[in-house]
Amino acid sequence: MPDFAEPLQRLxxxxxxxxxxxxxxxxxxxxxxxxxxxxxxxxxxQALYDVKDKLGLCKVCNNISESDLCVFCRDxxxxxxxxxxxxxxxxxxxxxxxxxxxxxxHVLHGSLSPLRAVGPEQLKIKGLVERVGTGVVxxxxxxxNPTVEGEATAVYLSRLLKPLGVKVTRIAMGIPVGSDIEFxxxxxxxxxxxxxxxx
Amino acid sequence: MPDFAEPLQRLxxxxxxxxxxxxxxxxxxxxxxxxxxxxxxxxxxQALYDVKDKLGLCKVCNNISESDLCVFCRDxxxxxxxxxxxxxxxxxxxxxxxxxxxxxxHVLHGSLSPLRAVGPEQLKIKGLVERVGTGVVxxxxxxxNPTVEGEATAVYLSRLLKPLGVKVTRIAMGIPVGSDIEFxxxxxxxxxxxxxxxx
Numbered sequence: 001m002p003d004f005a006e007p008l009q010r011l012x013x014x015x016x017x018x019x020x021x022x023x024x025x026x027x028x029x030x031x032x033x034x035x036x037x038x039x040x041x042x043x044x045x046q047a048l049y050d051v052k053d054k055l056g057l058c059k060v061c062n063n064i065s066e067s068d069l070c071v072f073c074r075d076x077x078x079x080x081x082x083x084x085x086x087x088x089x090x091x092x093x094x095x096x097x098x099x100x101x102x103x104x105x106h107v108l109h110g111s112l113s114p115l116r117a118v119g120p121e122q123l124k125i126k127g128l129v130e131r132v133g134t135g136v137v138x139x140x141x142x143x144x145n146p147t148v149e150g151e152a153t154a155v156y157l158s159r160l161l162k163p164l165g166v167k168v169t170r171i172a173m174g175i176p177v178g179s180d181i182e183f184x185x186x187x188x189x190x191x192x193x194x195x196x197x198x199x
Numbered sequence: 200m201p202d203f204a205e206p207l208q209r210l211x212x213x214x215x216x217x218x219x220x221x222x223x224x225x226x227x228x229x230x231x232x233x234x235x236x237x238x239x240x241x242x243x244x245q246a247l248y249d250v251k252d253k254l255g256l257c258k259v260c261n262n263i264s265e266s267d268l269c270v271f272c273r274d275x276x277x278x279x280x281x282x283x284x285x286x287x288x289x290x291x292x293x294x295x296x297x298x299x300x301x302x303x304x305h306v307l308h309g310s311l312s313p314l315r316a317v318g319p320e321q322l323k324i325k326g327l328v329e330r331v332g333t334g335v336v337x338x339x340x341x342x343x344n345p346t347v348e349g350e351a352t353a354v355y356l357s358r359l360l361k362p363l364g365v366k367v368t369r370i371a372m373g374i375p376v377g378s379d380i381e382f383x384x385x386x387x388x389x390x391x392x393x394x395x396x397x398x
Contacts, residue, residue, distance in 0.1 A: 004263075004292075005253075005254055005263050005264055005265045005269070005270070006253075006265060007246065007249040007250045007253045007254055007265065008250055008254060008263060010246045010249065011243075011246040011247065011249070011250045013246075014242055014243040014246045015243070017239065017243075018228050018231060018232075018243075019227060019228070019231050020224065020227065020228075025219065027289065027292070028218060028219065028289075029217050029218070029219075029220075030250065031287075031288070031289045032217060032218050033217075033247060033250055033251070034250055034251075034254065034263060034288075038251040038252075040216065041247045041248065041250065041251045042247075042248070042251075043213055044210075044213040044214070044216075044217075044244075044247055045243075045244035045245075045247040045248055046244075047206065047209045047210040047212075047213045048210060048232060048240045048241075048243055048244040048247075049240065049241070049244055050206040050209065050210070051206045051207055051210045051229065051232055051233055051240065052232070052233075052237040052240045052241075053237075054204075054206045055204055055206055055207060055233065064203070064204050064207060064233060065204055066204045066205060066206065070204070071204070088230075089230070089233075090226065090227075090230045093203075093226070
């Protein structure tokens with residue numbers, strides 16, 4: 001489309017590369033940028049640079065961090081005996097919003113997937129074995145996704161780490177709270193029956 | 200939320216300032232930026248700067264432009280006798296996609312609104328009067344939005360410019376194509392009756 005001035009068209013194209021942003025949204029965002037003050041656009045641009053330049057991975061748990069240790073690993077208040085294992089850094093947020101977990105995390109940065117040629121050596125598993133090996137950790141909560149890959153990863157980690165003498169648990173799968181059994185798929189219902197607890 | 204590293208939190212906040220982007224979308228976008236190559240983030244940041252630094256308004260029609268004259272005003276193929284008046288630069292795109300209009304444009308950059316204290320002097324009307332005054336323009340198509348403000352603007356422009364001897368027309372309002380009369384509001388149905396044409 002040659003109807004837009006080149007810089008505007010380029011901004012639209014760049015917005016379109018972001019997930020969930022189509023042509024119409026990209027246009028709306030670009031025209032918004034056009035209308036706002038230069039300082040606003042500048043802050044967004046600078047934030048983009050900073051995220052790429054100032055962030056790395058925590059040396060202990062592989063969470064996103066500005067320094068060698070992430071906010072959780074450098075917090076002495078966190079329970080050092082429990083580690084929650086997640087696939088991606090953004091999974092931590094979901095768990096933190098519950099305010100029910102005060103332990104540490106370990107981010108695998110993916111899940112086992114033969115189809116996508118992701119084996120154990122592509123995941124951050126070596127560091128986890130080392131952490132469990134120190135003897136401080138008592139429980140490992142496997143919070144990988146309830147998908148084929150997440151399940152396979154949980155099973156693999158369980159077999160690998162149980163022999164080190166740590167308690168390994170898996171998050172519960174079942175009917176989402178506020179939902180209706182009517183709308184749950186058969187595997188979810190099966191998992192919710194399997195995981196039933198006495199009241 | 201102190202759970203995110205500062206640069207990441209800052210990028211999330213900046214994304215949230217964009218229209219239609221809430222907390223969840225902003226997080227998804229920021230984590231996407233985190234995962235992609237630095238070059239990708241850089242291109243988006245640079246495009247943001249360029250849109251603010253390289254674009255201005257066309258001296259004739261006030262459309263967004265890289266140079267003194269926008270793509271339409273410097274195109275000798277466009278019909279110089281017809282001007283389509285729109286509220287915002289992005290309205291031009293909608294009209295261009297029809298491929299049914301080959302004239303020039305005039306962007307008002309707003310519409311008359313006593314409530315928001317926007318009077319004629321806040322809009323780009325002076326230049327329009329000058330353009331009509333040259334005598335080249337034969338028809339002025341008022342394509343302001345079918346809202347109270349857009350209508351008021353159209354009525355104002357019609358009264359102002361008709362005395363200069365130019366034909367002033369208003370875009371049709373009616374039932375959208377592919378829609379159902381059942382779902383149209385009463386004002387739209389009234390407008391569609393009023394604008395009926397013999398078949």
